Amino acid sequence: MSTTSTVDREAVLSSLMEKYGLDVSKKRRKNLLESDPVAFESYKAGIEIAHSCKTMDLDVAYNVYRKCKENGIPLTPNLYTNLLSLTAGLGDPGCGSLMRRTAPPKDYHKAMEIYTSIRQLNIIPAEAAFSALMRCCCSEGHKEQALELYEDMKRLGLEPKLRGVTALVAAYGAAGDTSACFYLFDEMKTKLNIDPTEKEYYSLLQACAIAKDARFVSVVDELMEDHLLLHDQETIDLIYQHLHEQYHFGQASSIVEASGALKDVTTDVASPLVLQSIDLNVQTRSGLLEQLQSFAIDRDPNQKHKLNNKVKDLVSLKPAAAAAAVAAADAAPPSVATAADTAMVTVEEDTVKDATNKNKDTTRKYVVLPKANEEKWTAFTSWLDKRHEAYPFDILVDGANVGYYKQNFPGAPNHIDYHQLHALIEALIRDHGKKPLLIIHSRHLADHMIPPQDPKVRSLIASWRERNIVYATPKGFNDDWFWLYTTVRFQIPVVTNDEMRDHHFKLLSPRYFMRWRERYRVCYDLFFARNDLRQQQQQQHADEDDDDSEEYDSEDDGEGEEEGDGGGGGQPDTAAASEAQGATATTATTDNGFSFRSNQVSKFSSACHRSRARFFFPRKYSYRMQHIVREDVEAFCFPPLAPRYDNNLVDPEQGRQPKSDAEGGGGGDKDRSDGHHVKIDDRKPWVCLYRRK
Numbered sequence: 231m232s233t234t235s236t237v238d239r240e241a242v243l244s245s246l247m248e249k250y251g252l253d254v255s256k257k258r259r260k261n262l263l264e265s266d267p268v269a270f271e272s273y274k275a276g277i278e279i280a281h282s283c284k285t286m287d288l289d290v291a292y293n294v295y296r297k298c299k300e301n302g303i304p305l306t307p308n309l310y311t312n313l314l315s316l317t318a319g320l321g322d323p324g325c326g327s328l329m330r331r332t333a334p335p336k337d338y339h340k341a342m343e344i345y346t347s348i349r350q351l352n353i354i355p356a357e358a359a360f361s362a363l364m365r366c367c368c369s370e371g372h373k374e375q376a377l378e379l380y381e382d383m384k385r386l387g388l389e390p391k392l393r394g395v396t397a398l399v400a401a402y403g404a405a406g407d408t409s410a411c412f413y414l415f416d417e418m419k420t421k422l423n424i425d426p427t428e429k430e431y432y433s434l435l436q437a438c439a440i441a442k443d444a445r446f447v448s449v450v451d452e453l454m455e456d457h458l459l460l461h462d463q464e465t466i467d468l469i470y471q472h473l474h475e476q477y478h479f480g481q482a483s484s485i486v487e488a489s490g491a492l493k494d495v496t497t498d499v500a501s502p503l504v505l506q507s508i509d510l511n512v513q514t515r516s517g518l519l520e521q522l523q524s525f526a527i528d529r530d531p532n533q534k535h536k537l538n539n540k541v542k543d544l545v546s547l548k549p550a551a552a553a554a555a556v557a558a559a560d561a562a563p564p565s566v567a568t569a570a571d572t573a574m575v576t577v578e579e580d581t582v583k584d585a586t587n588k589n590k591d592t593t594r595k596y597v598v599l600p601k602a603n604e605e606k607w608t609a610f611t612s613w614l615d616k617r618h619e620a621y622p623f624d625i626l627v628d629g630a631n632v633g634y635y636k637q638n639f640p641g642a643p644n645h646i647d648y649h650q651l652h653a654l655i656e657a658l659i660r661d662h663g664k665k666p667l668l669i670i671h672s673r674h675l676a677d678h679m680i681p682p683q684d685p686k687v688r689s690l691i692a693s694w695r696e697r698n699i700v701y702a703t704p705k706g707f708n709d710d711w712f713w714l715y716t717t718v719r720f721q722i723p724v725v726t727n728d729e730m731r732d733h734h735f736k737l738l739s740p741r742y743f744m745r746w747r748e749r750y751r752v753c754y755d756l757f758f759a760r761n762d763l764r765q766q767q768q769q770q771h772a773d774e775d776d777d778d779s780e781e782y783d784s785e786d787d788g789e790g791e792e793e794g795d796g797g798g799g800g801q802p803d804t805a806a807a808s809e810a811q812g813a814t815a816t817t818a819t820t821d822n823g824f825s826f827r828s829n830q831v832s833k834f835s836s837a838c839h840r841s842r843a844r845f846f847f848p849r850k851y852s853y854r855m856q857h858i859v860r861e862d863v864e865a866f867c868f869p870p871l872a873p874r875y876d877n878n879l880v881d882p883e884q885g886r887q888p889k890s891d892a893e894g895g896g897g898g899d900k901d902r903s904d905g906h907h908v909k910i911d912d913r914k915p916w917v918c919l920y921r922r923k
Contacts, residue, residue: 239262246274272305275298275303278290279309288335291313292313292317292337310351310353311348315359316335317336318336318341319334319335338367338370354388357388360394364398365393376397377410380394395418395422399429399430400433402437403435403436406441407441408437415434425456431449431452431457431465432465432468434449436468450857454854458853459869459871460868473919473921482494483915485912485913491503491504494915505856507749507849508745508749510745517742518738518746525738527603527604610701621667621698623667625723626713626722626724627667627669627726628724628725632646633650633670635647635650635727645680645681650756651668652690652693654843657845667701668701669703670700670703672702713726714746723848724752725845726754749852754843754844754846757842854869864920866920868917869916870916
């Protein structure tokens with residue numbers, strides 16, 4: 231290895247900066263020029279390898295690595311990891327923010343050489359590099375080597391992820407090795423806490439089919455339990471091929487009638503084949519209730535909540551004064567202490583970099599909510615038991631969702647529409663004989679939220695309370711958890727158009743959540759004579775603009791995400807109504823009136839109008855894969871394939887997913903599956919695999 235003078239280093243460094251577009255600070259530049267030759271050559275090699283990895287130039291990166299190894303120039307662990315990932319193939323084409331127009335290069339032998347060097351240096355590669363190497367081994371037919379790498383990961387304390395295990399299961403599945411496939415499945419479910427996807431189930435079914443393993447049918451049942459819908463036709467084809475060869479199953483397609491009957495399936499039996507209505511089993515209900523209670527009381531332990539107005543004064547105090555304030559709050563009577571529930575909090579400070587000044591540190595304060603909410607939750611569950619015994623309610627109403635329904639027009643009030651909420655409740659009672667329970671956040675019933683220009687609102691709220699058909703969730707809680715818990719516990723439906731796409735719904739296990747949502751959500755629609763009112767409001771906004779008056783904000787002035795209102799404001803949820811279609815209720819009509827803020831109502835008449843409620847009750851059958859076993863026939867029924875959310879389907883011009891409807895694009899979330907939401911079309915046929923006994 232030759233040494234270079236300061237002048238030569240200056241030229242080399244300038245060349246690197248120009249070639250790779252580097253921005254080296256004066257201090258860093260001085261340190262490099264004064265460093266020893268090995269350190270300088272290591273820096274130079276690192277720049278070249280990093281750029282080669284970025285451009286996926288495997289040959290250049292490998293040649294630099296070999297040169298460094300021959301000359302004894304050390305590389306950083308991060309560079310070794312990048313080299314290993316590059317030579318192993320980086321992963322599937324298309325992963326990342328930009329779509330890869332060509333498959334990434336890979337070289338199995340070079341990757342194994344680098345991995346051996348890494349282990350000799352006692353460097354532990356990252357999980358991503360391990361996974362890439364495992365995929366490389368599987369693609370080259372070295373599945374045994376990939377399984378050894380999998381075991382190495384566990385010995386080194388790394389937790390394998392789905393991206394690595396998928397390749398292993400696929401390799402052993404294609405080879406018909408049921409022993410290895412079942413071993414990996416057991417590892418995923420019991421030790422790695424990984425939910426197998428349809429791909430892994432396909433590989434396991436493939437192994438069972440090749441080996442003619444009798445566990446094939448039990449794997450299909452497990453697939454149906456874990457995944458309500460399928461995405462790939464080849465999975466159905468594999469199941470049919472094996473069932474046809476081994477058990478002489480037939481195949482048919484049929485439109486499902488409203489009763490759940492598959493009218494086009496001819497089984498030569500007396501009664502038609504009817505889809506089942508599958509409820510949550512005891513284990514599933516127990517698991518979902520446990521999750522709901524945990525999230526309601528403890529919240530997400532990794533989530534921090536911004537300070538609300540009630541604790542800003544407490545946080546601004548010095549530590550001694552803050553401690554005294556907390557002690558005073560604890561010693562105060564309940565009527566006083568409840569007004570400062572957030573006094574019993576822990577304040578943390580996060581130091582963050584200011585976006586406009588990289589050298590400036592700003593301190594952001596958060597409140598870590600305590601577990602003291604357990605008492606309030608226990609009081610709620612006790613109230614539920616007593617109330618259900620005295621008044622056996624059989625349907626819930628998501629008050630915020632109904633109250634904010636169609637309330638996003640210009641100049642809309644910041645409060646819910648109490649009249650339309652009352653209209654829907656009365657429609658359930660009068661036209662459907664239901665016993666509703668309204669669950670709504672307490673702030674919607676607070677005096678400051680009730681419009682003073684509409685005296686009828688207070689009488690409506692009083693009537694709910696007199697009949698004891700309303701529960702106001704306490705402050706600091708998300709009201710969604712309350713109605714979710716109630717509907718699961720008592721197995722009753724809930725009236726809501728909430729698409730349930732918020733982060734807190736995604737915390738729930740999909741297998742639990744989807745089963746509940748498919749069976750217990752009742753969608754609705756409300757119709758109003760609102761056109762004249764909107765025209766009047768638009769005219770008022772025009773007048774206010776002419777008068778240079780203050781523009782009024784129509785957004786919800788809520789207390790934050792943890793006191794969410796269910797996303798009720800919006801246009802009619804046609805996709806949700808289609809998904810939950812069933813018997814359409816007779817429309818209900820109730821006198822109603824609009825209410826506006828006091829400074830707006832003077833220019834409007836009260837404009838009483840009539841609202842009609844229409845409900846979309848759940849189907850009489852479950853929209854999910856079903857294994858039906860009767861005395862005369864056995865059948866496996868598959869709904870239409872669900873579209874897959876594909877990370878590789880990005881816009882080549884923009885390098886990202888096509889915009890959703892909410893973002894102003896044409897193709898949106900309603901046309902693809904995200905694990906919780908699927909657009910349902912009852913006009914598409916089901917596939918039925920059946921045999922007569």
